[in-house]
Amino acid sequence: MTLHNNNSSLLNKIKSIGLVSQIIVAIILASVFATVAPDIAQSFSVLGQLFVNALKAVAPVLIFVLVMSSIANQKPNNDANIKPIIVLYLVGTLSAAFVAVVLSFLFPTTMTLDIASAVANPPQGLGEVITTLAFKVVENPVKAIITGNFMAVLVWGIGLGFALKHSSNSTKIMINDLSNAITSIVKLVIRFTPLGIFGLVANTIASTGFAVFAEYAQLLSVLVGSMLIIALLVNPLIVYVITKSNPYPLVFTCLKESGITAFFTRSSAANVPINLALCKKLNLLEDTYSISIPLGSAINMAGAAITVTVLTLATANTLGITIDFPTALLLCVVASISACGSSGVAGGSLLLIPLACSLFGVPNDVAMQVVAIGFIIGVIQDSAETALNSSTDVVFTAAASHYLNKKLKQD
DSSP states (O other), rough: HHHHHHHHHHHHHHHSSSSSHHHHHHHHHHHHHHHHOOOHHHHHHHHHHHHHHHHHHHHHHHHHHHHHHHHHTTTOOOGGGGGGHHHHHHHHHHHHHHHHHHHHHSSOOOOOOTTTTTOOOOOHHHHHHHHHHHHHHTTTHHHHHHHOOOHHHHHHHHHHHHGGSSSSSSHHHHHHHHHHHHHHHHHHHHHHHHHHHHHHHHHHHHHHHHHHHHHHHHHHHHHHHHHHIIEEEEEEEEHHHHSSSSOHHHHHHIIIIIIIHHHHHHHHTTHHHHHHHHHHTTTTTTTHHHHHHHHHHHHHHHHHHHHHHHHHHHHHHHHTTTHHHHHHHHHHHHHHHHHTTSSSSTEEEEEGHHHGGGGGTTOOHHHHHHHHHHHHHHHHHHHHHHHHHHOOOOHHHHHHHHHHHHHHOOO
């Protein structure tokens, strides 16, 4: 009985430690272990392989069900006041993906991946990408989920979502419950992230040394650099175009009161009450922000678009796949659309990387290794991503509200 109680107490203590803290501890322990006993450390690679395979199993199902459920359960809203904010959300997300492409071209990065048995089928230019894309999207949905054809999974999810918008409420509730169930399974897989990271880092350091951390630092520099450009240059420019006034007081207020909190919570959904309170403090129209803020937490995903774009292009560089700029622009669109349907769990945007990688013929086994690397650097990346997403919700809501108020006065 005492042993059982001690075990329960230990488990509770582990659960009380945040996932980020657990990942940091796992990285430190793996680094030490790989230095002291490299041969033994390599044997723990099985933990990393299990984690990668678990991600590969849940990702297609998650994207299919999540997209279908979000569209089917979308409530009709005839309030025209929301339309300008939605447009800003889409423009901001596309701009973020474009900035990520530019920085990835200026500062190309590579990663250490197990690509010995990987056979990539890189497309030759934009025309072949579009042709391959067309054939992929018409694949049987069951086969698409089994084989990890993410483009077909996305298209079938969107199609069924719109078809089910006219279904009965009970059907929509069932689909929503299914989405929640799949999300719960994903959360369970992510709970094992520290063990998977331990195995991956221990094996990588034992095989290649600490040079891998220089790669991670460069990746983070491109990721965080892109996010800073969006937060401090692009978003203010968009606000100025809308309001014709100095945007920085608003931008800095949102970064301070929304971004900092979101950085530590790492959840746009959890930051919704903070954003609602900030909108009230800014004297915005409640009928507008009460809808736009929860909606923004789901579809305004500039940070996610940056993450997907940068890591996908880094994967292509690692495999020696040459991507021309027009094809990279297509990646911007795919990354932006898929980011709007990213899961609300921590690191949810990382599960969209295989979808974007499939544009360039990258095998799923390789793409899932990149997802795992994303969880390693996610200690910083995911926090910065959430801070950008959440603060931008208020920035664009305030800018659109200013525009609407000005238009009403003119009328």
